Amino acid sequence: MTTITYLAIFALAVYSFIINKSRAVSLAKFSNLHSQPYYHGIYSAVFMFLPAITLLILWTSIQNILTNLSIKDYFGDINDPGLVKFYINSVIDYSSGVSTRVIEHSGFLPAVERYSSLTYTNSILKIIVAIGLSVTLLRLSMKTVTVEFKAREYVERLFVMLMKLSSIMAIVVTVGIVLSLLFETLRFFSMINIFDFLFGLQWSPQTAIRADQVASSGSFGAIPVFVGTILISLIAMLVAVPIGLYSAIYLSQYAPYKVRTFAKPIIEILAGIPTVVYGFFAVITVAPFFRDLGDKIAPGALSGESAIIAGTVMGIMIIPFITSLTDDAMNAVPSSLKEGSLAMGATVSETTKQVIIPASFHGIVASFLLAFSRAIGETMIVVMAAGFAANLTLNPFESVTTVTVQIVGLLTGDQEFDSAKTLSAFALAFVLFFLTLILNVIALNMVKKYRELYE
Amino acid sequence: MNNLSQRNQAERRFKTYGFLAVLVAITFLFVLLFNIFSTGISAFKASYIGVNINLPAQSERSDINPRKEFKRQVYEMFPQVTTRSDKRNLMSLFSKGAVYEFEELLENSNKEDINGYHWFLAHADVDMYIKGTVERQGNEAGRINPSRMQYVDVLVEQNLIKLQANQYLLYSADSREPELAGIKGAIIGSFYAILIAFIVSFPLGVLSALYMEKIALKNKFSNTIETNINNLAAVPSIVFGLLGLAIFLNFFSLPRSAPLVGGLTLAVMTLPTIVIAARSAIKSVPPSIEEASIGLGASRIQTLLNFTLPLAMPGIMTGTIIGIARALGETAPLLMIGMVAFVVDVPGTPLDPSTALPVQIFLWADSPERAFVERTSAAIMVLLIFLVLLNLLAIYLRNKLEKKW
Numbered sequence: 065m066t067t068i069t070y071l072a073i074f075a076l077a078v079y080s081f082i083i084n085k086s087r088a089v090s091l092a093k094f095s096n097l098h099s100q101p102y103y104h105g106i107y108s109a110v111f112m113f114l115p116a117i118t119l120l121i122l123w124t125s126i127q128n129i130l131t132n133l134s135i136k137d138y139f140g141d142i143n144d145p146g147l148v149k150f151y152i153n154s155v156i157d158y159s160s161g162v163s164t165r166v167i168e169h170s171g172f173l174p175a176v177e178r179y180s181s182l183t184y185t186n187s188i189l190k191i192i193v194a195i196g197l198s199v200t201l202l203r204l205s206m207k208t209v210t211v212e213f214k215a216r217e218y219v220e221r222l223f224v225m226l227m228k229l230s231s232i233m234a235i236v237v238t239v240g241i242v243l244s245l246l247f248e249t250l251r252f253f254s255m256i257n258i259f260d261f262l263f264g265l266q267w268s269p270q271t272a273i274r275a276d277q278v279a280s281s282g283s284f285g286a287i288p289v290f291v292g293t294i295l296i297s298l299i300a301m302l303v304a305v306p307i308g309l310y311s312a313i314y315l316s317q318y319a320p321y322k323v324r325t326f327a328k329p330i331i332e333i334l335a336g337i338p339t340v341v342y343g344f345f346a347v348i349t350v351a352p353f354f355r356d357l358g359d360k361i362a363p364g365a366l367s368g369e370s371a372i373i374a375g376t377v378m379g380i381m382i383i384p385f386i387t388s389l390t391d392d393a394m395n396a397v398p399s400s401l402k403e404g405s406l407a408m409g410a411t412v413s414e415t416t417k418q419v420i421i422p423a424s425f426h427g428i429v430a431s432f433l434l435a436f437s438r439a440i441g442e443t444m445i446v447v448m449a450a451g452f453a454a455n456l457t458l459n460p461f462e463s464v465t466t467v468t469v470q471i472v473g474l475l476t477g478d479q480e481f482d483s484a485k486t487l488s489a490f491a492l493a494f495v496l497f498f499l500t501l502i503l504n505v506i507a508l509n510m511v512k513k514y515r516e517l518y519e
Numbered sequence: 520m521n522n523l524s525q526r527n528q529a530e531r532r533f534k535t536y537g538f539l540a541v542l543v544a545i546t547f548l549f550v551l552l553f554n555i556f557s558t559g560i561s562a563f564k565a566s567y568i569g570v571n572i573n574l575p576a577q578s579e580r581s582d583i584n585p586r587k588e589f590k591r592q593v594y595e596m597f598p599q600v601t602t603r604s605d606k607r608n609l610m611s612l613f614s615k616g617a618v619y620e621f622e623e624l625l626e627n628s629n630k631e632d633i634n635g636y637h638w639f640l641a642h643a644d645v646d647m648y649i650k651g652t653v654e655r656q657g658n659e660a661g662r663i664n665p666s667r668m669q670y671v672d673v674l675v676e677q678n679l680i681k682l683q684a685n686q687y688l689l690y691s692a693d694s695r696e697p698e699l700a701g702i703k704g705a706i707i708g709s710f711y712a713i714l715i716a717f718i719v720s721f722p723l724g725v726l727s728a729l730y731m732e733k734i735a736l737k738n739k740f741s742n743t744i745e746t747n748i749n750n751l752a753a754v755p756s757i758v759f760g761l762l763g764l765a766i767f768l769n770f771f772s773l774p775r776s777a778p779l780v781g782g783l784t785l786a787v788m789t790l791p792t793i794v795i796a797a798r799s800a801i802k803s804v805p806p807s808i809e810e811a812s813i814g815l816g817a818s819r820i821q822t823l824l825n826f827t828l829p830l831a832m833p834g835i836m837t838g839t840i841i842g843i844a845r846a847l848g849e850t851a852p853l854l855m856i857g858m859v860a861f862v863v864d865v866p867g868t869p870l871d872p873s874t875a876l877p878v879q880i881f882l883w884a885d886s887p888e889r890a891f892v893e894r895t896s897a898a899i900m901v902l903l904i905f906l907v908l909l910n911l912l913a914i915y916l917r918n919k920l921e922k923k924w
Contacts, residue, residue, distance in 0.1 A: 220820040224734060231727030231735070234747045234794070237787050241758060244765030307540045314537025331544045336906065338848025340877045341555065341899050344884045348892065349554050380547045387544070411526055413533035434753070441755025443851035448884060468757050472854055475764065493761050497754065504753040 069120065069191045076198045077113040080205060081105040087209045099216035107215040108205035110222060116198040123190050131182045138171030138178070155179050245497060248490035255484045256284045261491060263287060267454035267465075269474060269485045284488055286495070288454035292464030296375045296446060297439035299460055303379025304435060308386025309428070315387070316394040317416050328391070335384040343448030346377040351449065358461070369451035369463035378445050382435040389434065389511075393427020394420055396518050426517075430510035437503035441496060443468040467492045555903070559896025565685040565698060566646040567638035568613060568674060571596060572624075574633060585622040592621075597670065608666045612674075614640040614698045616687070640687070641680065643697040643890035645671060649680055652893065661889070688897060692865045693879065697890035700883070702898050704865045708778050708858070708873030709847060715782025715869060716789055716846050721839055723786075724793030725828075728835075731794075732801045733823055752791040759788045760855025768856060775857040776872035784856055785846040792845065796838020800831040833920035837913045844909040848902065850877040876902050 085105030092101060132152055139148050154167050159180045166172060208215070253261070264285015311331065315324050351368045354376075358366030366372075397420050405415040421428065451463030452473050474489035572592055574583070590610060594600055600609055617639035624637060644662045647653045648671065653661035658668050674680045687694075692704030727744075735741040763784030767773045773780050804827050812822040853859070858878050866873035874882065876898065883895040 216818065220818060223820055224730075227726045227730035227734060230723045231730045231744050233723050233727060233790065234744050234751060237751060237762070237790065238747045240766055241754070241762050244762055245758075248765065307543055310537045310540030311544055314534070314541050318534050318537055319541075327541050327545065330548060331541070334544065334548055336844070336848075336910070337551070338850065338877050338902060338906070340848070340850045340880050340884075341551070341903070344880065344895055344899065345551050345554060347884060348558070349550075380544075380551075383544050383547075411530040413530045414526070416533070437753060441757065443755070443757045443854075444881065447851075447854075448881070468755070468851070471757055471761070472851070475761075476854055476857075476859055490761065490765075493758055497758050500753060500755055501750060504750055508749055 066120075066124070066187065069194055070117075072195060073113065073116045073120070073198050076116075076195075076202060077109040080112050080202050081109040084108040084206060084209050087206065091209065091211060095211045098212055098214050099219075103215040103219050104209050104213070106219050108202070108208065110219070111205045111208075112198050112201040115201060116194055119197060120190065120194050123194075127183075127186050127190070131179060131186070134182065135175045135179050138175040139169065151175075159183070241497065245490055245494040248487050249494045252484060252487035252491045255487070260284060261286050261488075265456055267470075269470075269488050284484065286492065288456040289465055289467055289470055289492065290495075291456060291458070292371070292450075292454065293440050293466040293468075295458060295460065295464055296371050296378065296450060296466055297436055299372055299375025300378035300382055300439045301432070301436060303376055304382045304386055305432065307379075308383045308431075308435070309390060311383070312387045312390035312394060313416055316391045317412055317420070328388075331387050332384045334381065335388075337381075339381065339442060339444040340448075342377050342381050343444045343446075346373055346445060346449035350377055366461050367451075367463055369449065370461050371450065371464045372460040374446050374449040375460065377449060378439055378442055381442070381445065382438050385435040385438055386431045389431030390424070390428050393424040393431065393511075393514060396427065396514060397423045398518055424514060426510040426514040430507040430514075433503050433507040433510070437500045437507070440466075441468065441500050443472060447472050467496050471496075552903075555896045555899050558893050559898075559900045561650050561652075562688055562893040562897035563685050564650075564682040565687070566641040566649045566680055567683055568617075568641045568645070569636045569638050569679040569681070572634055572637050583625065585625060586618050589618050589621040597673070605666070609670050611667060612642055612645050612670055614642050615696055616640050616699045636679075638681070638683065640698055643888070645680070646698055647890055649675075649682065650893075652889070688894065689901075692863050693861060693874070693882070694863060695861075697886075697888050697894060700891070700894060702876060702879055702901060704862055705874045705876045705879035705898070706901070708781075708862075708866050709875040709877075711778035711866065711869040711873070712781040712785055712853075712858075712875055713843055713847055715779060716785035717839070717843055719783060719786035720789045720793055720842070724790055724839070725797050725835060728794050728797030728801055729823060729828065732798050733819075733827065748791050748794050752795065755851075756788060756849055757851040757855065759784055760852030762787065763852060763856045774870055774872070776860045776862075776874075777870050778858075778866065778873050778875070779869040780856045781853050781858050781875060782869065784852045785849060788849065788852060789839075789842040789846045792842035793835075793839050796842070797831070797835045800834025800838065801827060803834065804830045833916050837917045840909055840913040840916070844906050844913075847909070848877055848906060850875075850881055853878050854881070876905075 082105065084107075085101045088097060088099075088101035088104040091097060097104075135152060135155055136148065139151050142148050142151070151167055151169065151172070154165060155172065155175045156179065158165065159176050261284050265287050266283055266285045267288045268283040311327075315328055319327065347368075351373050354370065354373050355366050355368060401419055401423055402415055405419045406412070410418070446466045446469050450469055451465050452469060453463065454465045454470075455462055457464060471489045471492055474486060570589075570592055573595070574588070590606075593609060593613070594606065597609060600606055620639050621637075624633065641649070644653075644667075648655065648660045648663055653663075658665040660668065663671060671680070687699050687701045689701060690703055691699065691701035693702075694700040731741060731744060735744075763780060767780045767783055768775060773783075808826055808830065809822050812826050813819070817825065853875050858874050859882060860872055860874065861882070862872050862874055864871070880895055880898045880902065883891045883898060
């Protein structure tokens with residue numbers, strides 16, 4: 065029913081476009097119009113479409129709220145608000161034919177009847193008003209097709225508004241992220257002391273089932289999770305920094321043009337491979353490899369979830385982030401500096417170490433920071449290859465957990481939105497978001513600096 | 520200062536380190552790809568067992584109970600099988616899907632031509648043994664115990680087990696039985712999610728890029744937007760998942776596990792990539808063309824829509840495709856909005872519960888069933904092929920359509 069109404073209004077808009085355009089075309093035969101005929105068409109279509117659609121959407125949402133209120137009375141004897149909400153949803157599902165389940169409650173069937181009759185009269189009324197409004201607006205818009213009417217300016221103004229709204233989306237998304245995280249995080253901190261969270265040494269959210277349980281507040285100390293995250297990211301950096309930096313040096317200073325155009329895209333493929341593939345690779349190939357290696361040295365010392373496994377694979381993943389950015393930074397160094405050093409008799413390696421690297425230092429550090437931020441926010445590799453239990457250790461051969469692993473573990477499966485366990489995931493995500501944001505801001509400023517220096 | 524030969528040695532060492540680093544990085548890539556492809560390629564074939572079908576001549580088609588009849592046909596091949604446990608062992612060589620294949624066969628062929636050998640899907644345990652994934656040790660292999668192995672040996676001897684194209688991997692949805700599990704549901708789910716992500720993020724991205732490049736004055740407001748876009752591009756993807764969870768699921772109460780929500784979440788994630796790419800494409804359109812248009816009396820918006828945008832389109836499309844390719848491989852945000860459910864149906868609309876291809880890979884990789892390992896690799900191969908195709912398209916657009924000014 066509602067779909068047909070939307071379609072009808074859309075059809076009317078198209079009709080409005082066609083008829084007003086053709087009227088403008090016939091006007092244009094006798095005089096010079098201010099705007100092209102299709103602007104008149106667009107103007108009239110929008111003039112009709114926007115108010116009608118807004119009315120429909122507003123009406124529908126208000127109608128939903130009001131009907132929900134009116135059937136709520138049938139379940140007045142129930143105290144639990146969650147249960148009432150569930151009953152109301154069941155009534156809606158039953159009347160709209162989504163489900164055939166009947167709730168065992170004296171108010172259910174009367175509520176269904178009331179709901180059906182309310183929605184029926186309401187939708188009839190809604191359709192009549194919406195179509196009536198559209199037809200009225202259509203007739204009104206026909207009067208606007210005149211020689212001097214500035215349809216183009218109105219259409220263009222609308223378009224600029226649309227562009228402005230789209231670009232505000234970026235801010236809306238950021239605000240949305242911050243607010244949605246902040247809201248749940250504050251609820252978490254109303255249950256758990258913020259200092260216990262930030263500086264506690266014990267992380268076991270699963271044990272805090274009851275509020276009065278022993279150590280239920282002490283089990284949300286996030287230090288082991290943070291340390292685990294940093295440990296795995298540092299291992300990743302230990303793998304990625306030497307390989308990434310040396311390959312960037314080779315590609316920008318030594319490699320012949322052909323090697324460079326061939327090798328750089330291949331290294332960048334590493335960044336394009338989905339992380340879930342790396343996770344699978346870690347579990348299937350890298351973990352057995354390390355386990356066999358470990359068994360030769362000290363049997364049983366390495367588990368399949370050791371930090372070094374996830375760290376190594378993550379290191380492979382972030383190599384291209386370092387290589388690309390460092391390569392760019394080194395290429396941005398003015399060739400006069402490089403040639404000056406070479407002309408003084410320095411070898412290429414000496415020039416690289418003593419001229420190029422100091423000159424592109426900002427860019428190189430920025431690439432490290434970005435890679436590090438990528439590593440701490442990386443999810444799938446650690447979810448698949450790292451552990452879930454939080455051990456406070458710096459030993460790379462033991463199993464540790466990370467922020468992202470905890471978020472995934474706490475939020476997949478059944479969730480109740482009032483338990484500290486679920487909310488703690490949002491608190492962790494909040495910390496993660498700010499940490500990566502700070503790293504990113506510093507890195508971008510550094511990149512800006514070297515660009516300003518040499519460009 | 521060191522003498523010259525020492526310095527030259529240091530120079531050579533340094534160069535070798537660099538070369539080795541490049542080599543190591545490339546080796547990692549090839550080891551990864553080789554690993555995936557070598558384990559995954561076998562999943563495109565599956566073991567089928569030949570059964571000599573010989574329907575009783577007098578029976579009517581409607582009288583036949585497919586389940587009983589299929590068992591009877593199998594038992595006839597092994598007259599020595601009489602006890603219940605032997606019968607169960609024999610039937611356990613077949614997949615649960617074999618009966619449905621038999622049913623389909625009954626429906627689709629004439630009674631006269633049906634007699635003769637037909638091939639039915641084998642159980643994953645048999646499949647792994649035939650492919651050599653599990654080693655034979657004496658009279659058993661993996662979960663094939665000696666009492667099952669005797670039949671396998673007979674079948675192999677009579678050439679009644681063969682590998683042929685896997686009819687389930689690409690054409691069915693997920694299943695608990697490895698041999699019946701497929702990725703069609705996940706592919707359709709991914710397709711819907713990507714489509715919605717594109718429909719939402721492309722217009723938004725292009726419009727805001729146009730605004731920021733051509734309309735907005737350089738002031739605090741436009742600076743804020745710019746910083747926001749740059750920072751959003753570096754936000755970990757899982758945070759976008761939490762955004763989707765909090766906004767789309769909890770606030771707007773959209774259906775859980777639906778590709779619609781997945782698509783919206785991915786759209787938010789892809790938006791910064793598209794904006795950044797679109798801005799640089801728009802920036803590279805030479806101002807002389809815009810000035811010529813303005814000079815001929817077009818309005819600013821007319822110039823934007825008729826000249827700037829079409830000329831920047833190849834660049835914008837390239838950036839968009841790369842962003843979409845990244846969204847296609849993204850798993851973490853989809854986990855947050857519940858697209859990890861075990862779904863046995865192929866989703867019909869974007870509102871049906873579904874998984875996505877990378878999530879399916881994650882689910883299979885997590886499964887304790889060993890037979891899922893090769894299927895996981897095969898699913899990864901399909902995902903990588905899609906990604907390669909998307910990137911080739913992007914490269915084609917960049918090389919063929921982009922004008923060099």
